[in-house]
Each structure stands twice: as C-alpha cells, then as structure tokens.
Amino acid sequence: MVYLRFTRQLVHRFTRIDARRDGRAMALLAIAAACSACGHVAPYERGAIARPDMTTSDLSGRAVQHATEVHEGAARSGAVSEAGCGCN
Amino acid sequence: MQLRGALIVAAAFASSWLGDARADGGALDIRASSEMAAYSDTDAVAVLTPSLSAHVGNAAAGWSVDGSYLVDVISAASVDIVSTASRRWTEVRQAGTARGAYKPHDLGLAVEGSVSSEPDYLAYASGGYVTQDLDDRNLTVVLGYGYGHDTIGRTGTPFSVYSHSFDHHAMSAGLTRLVDRRTVVAVVADVTIESGDSSKPYRYIPLFSPEVAPSVPAGATLQEVSRWRLPESVIERLPLSRDRFGITARLARRMAHSTARIESTIYDDSWGLKSLSADGRDLFDIGSRFSLGPHVRYSVQSPVVFWKLAYVATAESVPAFRTGDRELGPLMNLTGGGRAQWEIGPASAPDACSLIATFDTTYTRFFDDLYITQRLSALGALTLEASW
Numbered sequence: 001m002v003y004l005r006f007t008r009q010l011v012h013r014f015t016r017i018d019a020r021r022d023g024r025a026m027a028l029l030a031i032a033a034a035c036s037a038c039g040h041v042a043p044y045e046r047g048a049i050a051r052p053d054m055t056t057s058d059l060s061g062r063a064v065q066h067a068t069e070v071h072e073g074a075a076r077s078g079a080v081s082e083a084g085c086g087c088n
Numbered sequence: 089m090q091l092r093g094a095l096i097v098a099a100a101f102a103s104s105w106l107g108d109a110r111a112d113g114g115a116l117d118i119r120a121s122s123e124m125a126a127y128s129d130t131d132a133v134a135v136l137t138p139s140l141s142a143h144v145g146n147a148a149a150g151w152s153v154d155g156s157y158l159v160d161v162i163s164a165a166s167v168d169i170v171s172t173a174s175r176r177w178t179e180v181r182q183a184g185t186a187r188g189a190y191k192p193h194d195l196g197l198a199v200e201g202s203v204s205s206e207p208d209y210l211a212y213a214s215g216g217y218v219t220q221d222l223d224d225r226n227l228t229v230v231l232g233y234g235y236g237h238d239t240i241g242r243t244g245t246p247f248s249v250y251s252h253s254f255d256h257h258a259m260s261a262g263l264t265r266l267v268d269r270r271t272v273v274a275v276v277a278d279v280t281i282e283s284g285d286s287s288k289p290y291r292y293i294p295l296f297s298p299e300v301a302p303s304v305p306a307g308a309t310l311q312e313v314s315r316w317r318l319p320e321s322v323i324e325r326l327p328l329s330r331d332r333f334g335i336t337a338r339l340a341r342r343m344a345h346s347t348a349r350i351e352s353t354i355y356d357d358s359w360g361l362k363s364l365s366a367d368g369r370d371l372f373d374i375g376s377r378f379s380l381g382p383h384v385r386y387s388v389q390s391p392v393v394f395w396k397l398a399y400v401a402t403a404e405s406v407p408a409f410r411t412g413d414r415e416l417g418p419l420m421n422l423t424g425g426g427r428a429q430w431e432i433g434p435a436s437a438p439d440a441c442s443l444i445a446t447f448d449t450t451y452t453r454f455f456d457d458l459y460i461t462q463r464l465s466a467l468g469a470l471t472l473e474a475s476w
Contacts, residue, residue, distance in 0.1 A: 041226055041266040048270045048342040053371050056264050056274035056338050059349065059427075061446060061469050062158060063125030063137045071450060071465075072387050073415040074334065074355035074363035 117152075119143040121473040129465035132165040132176075150192035157184045160206075167459040168412060171310055172292050179243070181206040194221040208289075210247065211238040215258065225266075230276070232260040242289050254284035270342040280332040291324035291412045294458070295401035304398040306454075307461040318401060324411050327394075331358040346372040360393035361416065369427070377431040377438050383448060385423035392416045397456045418455040423448050425467075444471040 041049070048054065058065060069075045120142045127135040137160050145152030160183070165176035182205050189198035201214040215234025222229065236258070241251040262276030294317040296304060304316060334355040341348050351367040365387035371379050394409035395417050401407070425448030433440030445468075452463040 038226070038265055038267045040224065041269055043225070045269045046266075049266060049272055051342060051347065053347045053349070054272060054340045054342055056272060056340065059369070061123055061125065061444075061471055062139055062141075062156065063123065063127070063469050064446065064448060064467060066137070066160075067127055067448075067450075067465070067467050068385075071415065071421055071452060072363065072365065073361050073389055073392075073413075073419075074332075074353070074357070074365070074387075 115146065115148060117143070117145045117147060117475065119473065119475040121471055123469055123471040125467060125469035127465065127467045129463055131167060131460060131463050134163045136161045145189075150196070151190045152188070154187040154189075155185065158182070167310065168291070168414075171294075171313070171459060172290065174290075177243075179206055179208075181209075191219065194225070195219070208241045208243045209238065210241075211236060213237075213256075217260075227266075228264040230260070230262045230264070232258075234258040238284075238286075240286070240288070250289075252285040252287075254282065254286045256280055256282045272340050274338045276336045276338075278332070278334040278336070280330075282330040282332070283328065285326070285328055286330075287324045287326045287411075288413070289323065292321040293324060293399055293410045293412050294318075294321050295406060296398045298400050298402065301396075301398040301400045304458075306397060306456050306458075308458055310459060313458055320401070322401075322406055322410065324413070325409055326411060327359065327409055329358070333357065346370055355389075359416070361389060361391065363387060363389035371427070371429075379429045380426065381428075382426045383424070383446075385448075385450075386421070388420040389418065391418045391456065395456070397458065414454055414457055417457055419452055420455075421450055421452050423450040425449055440475050442471075442473045444473065445469070446471075 053059065060068070121140070123137075123139045123141075125135075125137040125139070127133075127137070137158055139156060139158035141154070141156035143152060143154045160181040161178070162181065163176065163178045169175075169177070183202065185200065185202040187198060187200035189196060191197070196219040197216065198219070199214070199216040202212070204211040213234060213236035215232060217230055217232040220229045221227070234257070236256045238254040238256075239247055239251050240254060241247045258278065258280045260276055260278045262274060264272060264274040266272055294313055296317055300316050304313075308316075332355070334353055336351065336353040338349070338351045348370045349368065353363075353365045355361070355363040355365075365385065367383075367385040369381050369383040371381035373379050392411070394407070395411065396407070399407050399410050425446065427444065427446045429445075430443045431438040431441070432443055447466070447468045449464070449466045452465070454461050454463070
C-alpha cells in the first residue's frame with residue numbers, strides 16, 4: 001500500500017513535468033556531457049565496445065517490444081514505428 | 089497476399105544481389121533468427137507470435153539488408169470485450185519489415201519499410217536515416233524521418249465500405265558517444281505528428297448522469313456499471329491530431345564479466361499524456377558459452393486531458409472526446425524478468441549459433457479505470473540465432 005501511495009504521488013507530481021521544456025534541458029545536458037567529459041577512444045581500443053550486447057539499439061526481441069508498445073501509452077514513438085496493435 | 093508477394097520480390101532481389109556480391113569477392117555476414125513468443129495476461133488476452141528475421145551484409149563494403157516477418161495470433165475475451173456483450177474473438181496479424189543500409193565511410197544512409205495487416209487494420213510505414221561519424225568515429229549523429237499510413241476498419245466489413253485513415257510523420261535526431269573504452273552513451277529525441285481518426289469502432293463508452301458519475305468508484309464491476317449507467321452508450325471519439333515528443337537516453341558499460349545497460353525515456357504529448365520509463369538489465373557471463381541477465385523496467389504515466397473514469401451525459405450533450413483505451417489513462421507498469429543466452433556453435437566459433445530465452449512478467453496498476461484496477465501479464469520467448 002505504501003508503494004501504491006508513492007506511485008500515486010509520483011503520477012500527481014509527474015503531471016507537472018513538461019517534456020518539451022525539460023527534454024530540451026536534458027538534451028543540452030547530454031550534448032554537453034558528450035562533447036566535454038569524454039576521452040578519445042582509438043580504433044584499437046574498441047574491443048569491448050564492439051560486443052553485440054554493447055549496441056545502443058534495443059536488445060529486446062520483437063515480441064517484447066510489441067508488448068511494451070501495447071502496455072505503455074507513450075511507447076509507440078519512433079522514426080518508423082510499426083503500426084497495428086493487434087487489440088481492440 | 090500483397091505482403092507475401094512483397095516478401096517474394098524482396099527475397100528474389102536479395103538473392104540476385106547476393107550473387108553479385110559473392111562474385112565481387114566480398115566477405116558476407118549472413119545471420120538468421122527464428123523466435124517463438126507467447127503472451128498471456130489476467131484480462132483473458134493471449135498472443136502467440138512466431139517470427140523470422142534475416143540479415144545479409146558486407147562490413148568491408150558497408151552495406152547490409154535486413155528483413156523480418158511475424159504472425160500474431162491473438163485470442164481475447166477481456167473485460168472490455170465482455171462489457172459490450174461480445175464473445176471471445178481470435179484474430180491473426182501479419183507484419184513484415186525490410187531495411188537496407190549503405191555506409192561505405194563516415195556518412196551512411198538507411199531506408200526501411202514495414203507492413204502490418206489484420207482483418208480490421210492495415211498499416212504501411214516507411215522512412216530513412218542518415219548517420220554521420222565525427223571525431224574519428226567517437227561521435228555519431230543520426231537524423232531520421234518516417235511516414236506511416238494506417239487504415240482502420242471493422243472485421244467482416246471491406247475497407248471500401250467502412251474505414252478511416254490515420255497518418256503519422258516521425259522525425260528523430262540523436263547522437264551516440266564513446267565515453268571511454270568500455271562505455272557508450274546515446275541520446276535520441278523523437279517528434280511524431282499524427283493526424284486522422286485513430287478511434288476504435290468497437291469501443292463503446294458507458295455514460296452516467298451528473299448525479300451518479302461522482303460516486304462511481306475505480307474498479308466498479310460490470311454489474312455495478314450496468315446498474316448505474318444510462319441506457320445509451322456512445323462510440324469512442326479521439327481528437328483528430330496529436331503531437332508526441334520523447335527523449336530517450338541509453339547507456340551501456342562493459343565490466344570485467346558483465347555488460348550493464350540502462351535506459352530512460354521522458355515523454356509528453358499534445359493530449360496531455362506525460363510518461364517516464366526506466367529500464368535496466370545486466371548480462372553476466374557464466375563460463376565462455378553462457379550468459380544470464382536480470383531485467384527490470386518501470387513506467388508511469390498521467391492520463392490524457394479528456395480521460396474520465398465516468399463520462400457524464402445529459403439530455404443535451406455528450407462529451408466531445410471520450411475513450412475506453414486503458415493505455416490512455418493513469419497507470420504504472422513494473423516488469424521483472426531475465427534473459428539467458430547459450431552459445432551452441434562449434435568450438436572454432438561458439439557464437440555462430442545461439443539459443444536465447446527471455447521471460448518477463450509485468451504488473452500493471454490502473455489508477456482510474458472501470459472494471460479492473462490491475463493486470464498481471466507474462467511473456468516468454470525462445471530465439472534461435474545462427475550466422476555464417
């Protein structure tokens with residue numbers, strides 16, 4: 001019950017967030033971090049980075065991705081999102 | 089039939105292209121995978137999803153071609169279906185995707201398309217990405233655009249007799265940065281502009297009098313709603329345009345014997361739905377051929393501005409916008425699960441063949457809905473991957 005009360009408060013507080021405004025701040029922070037705080041990685045130092053599980057793409061299979069899209073009202077977003085939710 | 093024809097043409101095209109590439113002496117990377125997934129939840133929905141995918145590429149030449157095909161077999165008797173006095177229905181959805189990419193040097197281009205078809209819903213989407221490597225490939229910038237056109241109808245009625253269309257334009261911009269020898273971070277911003285009627289023709293919304301509506305509790309049962317509602321019900325109606333904004337950040341870090349991945353998305357749209365999600369997994373190496381990884385995901389969202397637990401109607405008016413789509417209401421999802429991967433290839437190349445099992449269970453809490461207040465779902469998938 002404590003957990004559910006906390007989640008309700010989170011939902012209430014979250015309605016005050018503006019992703020357009022806060023997202024811009026987040027993106028600027030990320031770009032600043034990307035441009036300043038990172039060292040230079042030479043090609044011969046990229047053995048760990050080249051592993052398949054280090055991809056920046058989603059590791060979930062297609063069924064898991066689809067279930068997430070159906071469960072979350074915000075999840076169907078992307079440059080080429082596959083349509084058809086298979087639901088009523 | 090159209091989908092099958094397109095796949096045959098794509099396969100023939102890929103086959104002839106492969107012949108040319110081999111004649112040029114390029115080292116081809118060929119991968120194929122097959123997945124069987126099953127989903128079930130406490131709201132009487134079950135889905136079986138077999139799928140196939142293939143990838144052919146030449147890393148030295150910088151090109152690759154991908155394709156996938158899946159079938160969803162859906163069986164549903166959810167409380168929303170029962171509330172409209174309908175029987176359990178079973179439906180089959182077919183979906184195919186194709187993608188081609190060419191990146192000979194620092195500048196790359198990818199184009200992709202998808203088709204999804206079910207008796208009452210037909211969707212086409214296509215798009216492309218441009219990528220540019222900078223700073224000796226320590227930084228990659230991605231720009232993408234996609235367009236989709238959906239046709240929404242009713243099962244058993246031809247689209248020419250009854251249908252409405254729905255279009256969406258999606259733009260994305262992102263960057264991927266190598267932080268150090270073991271860490272990579274990516275940030276992507278998505279903007280989607282939707283227009284058209286996405287309402288579902290099966291969703292009938294119960295209406296209540298102004299005196300009764302305030303006393304309808306969340307989770308009111310079918311019998312209670314039947315007793316309190318007005319005799320009339322109306323079909324779902326959603327606004328005809330929607331602008332969606334999302335920012336996703338991903339971080340992957342390789343440790344001595346594991347790979348940690350975390351991801352978070354913040355989202356907002358013009359319907360007033362705001363959401364935050366966080367996803368984490370850690371993939372541990374257990375020996376040289378086996379890895380195991382727990383997975384946790386959490387998401388929370390606020391409702392769209394026109395969301396109501398009990399819509400009020402009077403003799404003069406009904407709400408202009410109304411919906412029964414639970415995923416437009418306030419909810420939270422908590423997912424826990426894991427993934428196990430077993431490399432079963434020969435000793436010279438153990439990862440040439442892999443068996444991957446994933447299992448996720450999700451608890452959903454609906455904060456302001458009729459009929460149900462929670463749902464528990466489970467999804468399991470078994471994938472076989474091979475490369476040559």
